[in-house]
Amino acid sequence: MHMTRLHFRQDIRLSVGCFLLPLFLLLAFPLDAHVGSPDVYFDGHAGPYQLLVTIRPPAMIPGVAEIEVRGSDPGLNSIKGVPMYIVGEGSKYPPVPDPLQRSKDDPRLFTGRLWIMGSGSWQVRLEADGAQGPGTLAVPVPAAARRTMPMLRGLGIFLFAIMIFLVAALVTMLGAGSREAFLAPGEQPQSANRWRSWLVMGLTAFALAAILFGGNFWWDSEAEGRARGMIYKPPALSPSLDGHGNLLLKMAASRWHSNRSVIVGTRLIPDHGHLMHLFLIRSPKADCFYHLHPEMSDQNDPPAFTQTLPSLPAGHYQIFADIVRASGFPDTMTAEIDLPETTGAPLTGDDSEIVTAAITPSAVSDITAELSDGSHMIWAHDATPLRAGKAILFRFRVDDKNGKPATDLEPYMGMAGHAVFLDHDRSVFAHVHPEGSVSMAALALLEPQVEQGRPMMAMHHTMEGPPEVSFPWGFPKAGDYRIFVQVRKAGRVETGVFDAHVIE
């Protein structure tokens, strides 16, 4: 067995820290990728079986992802799952798939745990089997180390006490050995033996203390280095105005990304037709919402983007900028900017906006939103409280002015709709599509590898769609959320706005 030398050099440096176990190490980085919503929700087809998939990537990597799959077909008998990279050499050979366990209480629910061994752009390939034969579904899973776990206080105290005990035992054992082990049977140690014993114990204690002290110092720097190199951060984004009504967005270089040039990749690829999806949301009221698509103005690495601003009121704006890497790995960059009242160009292409009332924290969730053409969007949500951490299929229906299901919905950027979920304090932001929270670009990368059912993606831009659109997602935590649901209706993008209250 042969491994590269570099690997080992990195590994051997870890060894010194073994003596310091309980003393240190207690880093906790509450940083979440994708703005507070790392879990993956996906609604797709494995051959004939429709599956609602939830994957919770581990916070520390390598680690174990939890997976939940709910099938809609009662004939579904078994599901196996296997994680692989989407691109590169690691995407060729799948390891042995793991069978998911069927719930005893709910025969349509399957759960399992899958090992994610590195940060990067992964897929979880699901192999379903049942009365209608086999089928395969691949779900993109961007995985990134978000934090290290602190040692539990009880375990730390226990290990520290054990370390003290072992050190004390070793010192006295070596002292006893040097005092008595060389004596003939029955012979009593003399003064010289005792002096030698004290000397040995002193030297041993000094040596162990030096090892512990030096190792502790070394470990601090090593732990900091690990946190710097392993913990994911999206690239920094610097927004500015150029004086001509243009918003400039300059991305900063990211070593985390460039160190993973294959499994993450630094080059950007279009996600449903655009290199960047920019969301400008006035804060804290979330009353002005702009979904824009800047052009790349500097193609160097890192690149820069420019967006001609539409007319908008002055205010403090939160920026969320979605991009996708060549591996299918998504980043959501965040920034803030104060903008003056702007008289800008009319919106064109896929750009859209809505100016509405401020978010109103309330125990009751809205279920109806009026659209700009007088029609209505209705959230098919009963009185059941919304709970954090639970996969939900958010379903919205559009009725025309007369209360009848709309017949003039069209695909918006190739899909039935787009939804943005925003927490009141802006600590959670998710840009979700009918297929789920994954990037469409990652799905497109998987298409040649696995044939999977994605009916809405195949819609032609001018084709009329059904009056309903649904989004699989789950609130990561309790709080007050605002949901922006966008559809294209009779050639115009309409945005329904809903406020939701979520409990634990």
Added chain:
Amino acid sequence: MSHTAPIPAPSSGPVPWPLLAGAIAISSIIFGLYWDISWHTTIGRDTFWTPAHLAIQFGAVLAGISCGFLILTTTFGGNSAARDVAVKVWGFRGPFGAFLAAWGGATMLISAPFDNWWHDSFGLDVQIVSPPHMVLATGIFFVGIGTLVMMAGPKNRAEGATRVAMERLFIYIAGLLLTLYLILLSEFTDPANMHGGTFYRVLCYGTPLLLMAFSRGSMLKWGATKAALLYFALMLAGLWIFPFFPAEPKLGPVYTRVTHMVPLAFPLLMFAPALAIDWLTARMADGNKWLLSLIAGISFLLVCMAVQWPFADFMVSTHARNHIFGMNNFPYMQPPSTYHFAWEFQGESLTAFWKDLGIGAAAAFVSARFGLACGDWLRRLRR
């Protein structure tokens, strides 16, 4: 003096049970360790309850229990003969080696919850040398050293067939300790590194110590050579037998398609420098110890270079990519695009090379001197 206690070996008769228990413990540990590394590079996934882990922890428990029992019976058993050949630690009495081995077993067991926490916090094992593994390795070394030390006193007093049996057991445990140490170095000792200074520098740190201690402490003419040959045979057995067991990865990403257990690499030719050390210690047995250590250390380095350097030329060639030499074995996580690193020598500046050799020569001298002292202690041990 004749003894009836469990540990003080009679001048004739069977080898005392605590020594056999120690030998079984260290055997189980080393076998489990080899299996575990192979498991990680073939199957990838593990829990605490893999057979390999159980073999390792069985050794820890066996060493801990047998030595603990020995200490307790010596302390409270009222056997004055046993107490006469015991040392006293915190009021307990027992053979010096029993305390060391028990300490090693306890340290090994303590590494388990630490390793578990390490997995939860920093992820699963993708490396041999991780902090919890080093705690484990420290414990393993002490189990082995404790057993050697426990054996030294009775062996030094035994005669006839008993002494021969105990000398064999001594060499057996010495060979296992050498195996453990060289396995820990294995990621430095690829053939691709054998034309570089780092390989020789790293070898010079601890190997001369072990070989000198075995050569001197065994009181046999070819003690170090026999231990090195045992290491060579064990590693060859692993290399040749493990691939007969089918297995496949259960973790991704899989870069190399693996269909059988991946063994560790072809062993180092340590019997050659061991032979030189045995010859020198015999020739200069009564000479100046510093001079002996200097000559033995330098000889170790030179003989290593004389055998490993040309052997590496063969190992990186296509002729070694077969079942016998194992140069076509790669772990599942190794991309094929990096195979060539195993088959070509690593570049290094001449300055760095000579600097490594200089440090290696100095380290070999110090290591040999310390090993000589350890060997002398083993010879003089009575308890």
